[in-house]
Amino acid sequence: MGKTAFIFPGQGSQTVGMGKQLAEEFKVAKERFDLADERLQLELSEIIFNGPMEKLKMTENTQPALLTTSIAVLEVLKEYGIKADYAAGHSLGEYSALVAAGAVSFSDAVYAVRQRGLFMEEAVPAGQGAMAAVLGMDREKLTQVTEEVTEGGDLVQLANLNCPGQIAISGTAAGVEKASKVAKEQGARRVIPLEVSGPFHSNLMKPAAEKMKPILDEISIQDAEIPVIANVTAKEMTEASDIKAKLIEQIYSPVLWEDTVRRLLELGVDTFVEIGPGNVLSGLVRKIDRSVKTMAIGDKDSLLKALDSLKGDE
Known part of the structure; x- marks a missing residue:
């Protein structure tokens, strides 16, 4: 059963x-x-x-x-x-x-x-944090992207691992913007900024x-x-x-x-x-x-x- x-x-x-x-x-x-x-x-x-x-x-x-x-x-x-x-x-x-x-x-x-x-x-004060959905990229590759951006001084990390090829990232506005750009360059199918009021599920x-x-x-x-x-x-x-x-x-x-x-x-x-x-x-x-x-x-x-x-x- x-x-x-x-x-x-x-x-x-x-x-x-x-x-x-x-x-x-x-x-x-x-x-x-x-x-x-x-x-x-x-x-x-x-x-x-x-x-x-x-x-x-x-x-x-x-x-x-x-x-x-x-x-x-x-x-x-x-x-x-x-x-x-x-x-x-x-x-x-x-x-x-x-x-x-x-x-x-x-x-x-x-x-x-x-x-x-x-x-x-x-x-987090309004406008300082952000989130984005990254489509068509696996978690290992995206984790590398976010870690590199974070090491560069702008915090961003994986926030929601929803299903294969659909992961939300979260962090500072600058971090999310940079990671979104790098993810696209490295083959993500699409990156969609999310309408949220803060960088949920991040440090x-x-x-x-x-x-x-x-x-x-x-x-x-x-x-x-x-x-x-x-x-x-x-x-x-x-x-x-x-x-x-x-x-x-x-x-x-x-x-x-x-x-x-x-x-x-x-x-x-x-x-x-x-x-x-x-x-x-x-x-x-x-x-x-x-x-x-x-x-x-x-x-x-x-x-x-x-x-x-x-x-x-x-």
Whole structure:
């Protein structure tokens, strides 16, 4: 019998109106949005459902907004008795995965990621950091490029290893610009500057990681009920102390998404259920292994379609 993994999207998947229809139709979904508003003392659901996009796009709003929407979808799935053997999330999505695995309460997670967003926003003054997606270059070659540029005095490093030939780099604006130029000269197919507010998953985020420590001490972290594959190592984590350490490291370390998916495949996962807005992760999973079953659940239609498929597997 094949295994199932719940996977949770990170920043970039947000849209105005996400989760609204589910909140209107399912009490358990609406309760999540209400609880987020209450814990943050903020009309977060208003920003999620009605925008404006400028407000939703602010990192300190995006992070709790995505987590809340993902967990609202998860609660509806739980009502139908759908469970997973493993969980994983892309960057911010790791917090959603930990909620799904029972390691962190939703209320604590939404508070933690709001703080995480604020700290990441403050870590580097606007315009000083950047990120870019490099297409069609392998990680070894790109690592060499970034190391040479960094040694030259402009920090840049691999940030998201999403799937073969799709890697994001992150660092100082100058570092990313130089590395992008060298990568193109050395055969990268395309380099696309990313619209982000900071150099996420680079060493420039270490101040944010430092500030996250007391926040993670303040909330309650338990051992996970199902293994969560960590972004930082692409290995299972279940122990509370390990989870806390990995969440700190995660802020300035690369997201090993391709390796995470390959680890889940090794563990016998053949069904990947993306929970939350969009279908970015499902697309990446398919690029890594065409043979597995993927589905993305973000609204009522996709939910009903997925339920047919998931119930059919039992």
